[in-house]
Amino acid sequence: MAAEDITITGLSHHDPEALLSAIGVAPGGSLIGFDAVRSKRILENLDWIESAQVQRLFPNQLDIAVAERQPFAIWQRGQSYYVIDKTGVAMSGFPVGKMVRLPLITGEGANVAAAELFNHLEATPDLLLQVKAAARVGDRRWTLYLDSGVTVMLPEKDWEQAIALVDDLNREQRLLSKGIKSVDLRVPGRVVASVAENKADDANVKKAAVKRN
Template sequence: MDGGGRNLGPLSGAGPAGDRGVLARLSGLSRPLLDRLARRSFPSRRLRGSIPIAQRLPRLLGPLGIASAFGTLALTGFVASGRYEAFIAENGRPLDILARLAGFGVERVTISGISRLYEHEVLDAAGIDARSSVVFLDVREARERLMQVPLIASVSVRKIYPNEILITQVEREPAALWQRNGELSVIAADGTVIDEMRDDRYAALPLVVGENANLRLKDYLGLIEAAGPLAERVKAGTYVSGRRWTLKLDGVDIRLPETGAQEALARLVRLERNNRLLEKDIIAIDLRMPDRVVVRLTEEAAAARLESQKKKPKAKGTDT
């Protein structure tokens, strides 16, 4: 009994009788009212975390992740095995391959100002070959690589779309060959080494030998000029002890003084004109003393001269 004298009965029962009692009391309520009561008594609390992860992720994400993982492993193995480097060496970089397929491969390279370098030397230095593409060629890097070639004084690299590269260069002028410690180098007029002697393209250049001979190249060229008609016969000049020159003429050493070398050469020119001195059996002419000329005979000529002196009759003496 409640305060109003009504018997409500149990709201819940332990068995079917209890359930029937509750249903009997609620059966008189309208359906909309029942729905509102249900929502107030049992509010919806569907949390995001309660949704299975398989329903929240895109359906293809799982297969794509697996494929990506296998692709990464395959690429790592491809690179680690060295096959990637071999592929690049044979076909070029992937971006260059795509650019070539799109019609931007390097089909022509125009080199302006080339004189003593060979075309393949310029292309190798610039890093340009059939695997390159105009689109992805780094002209700044190509120029820096070309500037490392000693014979190149200045250079520019331009792209001409779709298929051409233009290289404009200025080469240093080689003036002579310099031999030191058995090695030959090509030098400019100021003595700067600009190339190595690798073939016969520089064979006609003057040759200087010895320590710091490259820095005295101007003096040596002046001696060749002073030699006049003998200049073509000068094969090389050796800078001796950092003080004087010895010239090599057709196998004959011409030893010049430390000072007055050009005047000494003028004396040699006169001797050759009047006495044909260089045609005799000699291996050296010493011009270091201003008042005399000292010659050194070949071994055969020296032996013959000694033998001839032995055969000369001795002068008769007087008895005392």
């Protein structure tokens, strides 16, 4: 009994050959001894598959349906890089070099906390478009790195409101377009903006504090 009719659905990032190879099946190959339950378990143990259904219809038909984990971000941990999904699962089946459009996150715990961060950033699309990378500091808070070179240090608590405040200040006062080097929101109730050295009147970095209304 050969595998003459194989149907695979749900693949968008991987080749069917990789999936079939994992369960030891080849088109036209023998299905004698094939175990659908075991094959399902094998597929769901692959880090790039979230769920799988495997059904053999006698004598020679095999139906496989999978749900792939979707690439969400690139997580840098030490000197290693991983493509992760929204739940933080690292997926070896995705080559990092082909995922250059994904945001870069760094730090311990960043893979688990990133989805919540970017969900809130979606409410400030102008700011989101500028975010090049995000670093998880001490697994307690975030620092954002913008395309312009500006660093935004978010507080440990109420960071959602801090994101909204930066977005408001940027829209109303063009905060991020004034030669700013960094924006520090770690102290509750204050925004401290450091001016880039080449924008200052002297060699020292000037600092200005903007109090919340």
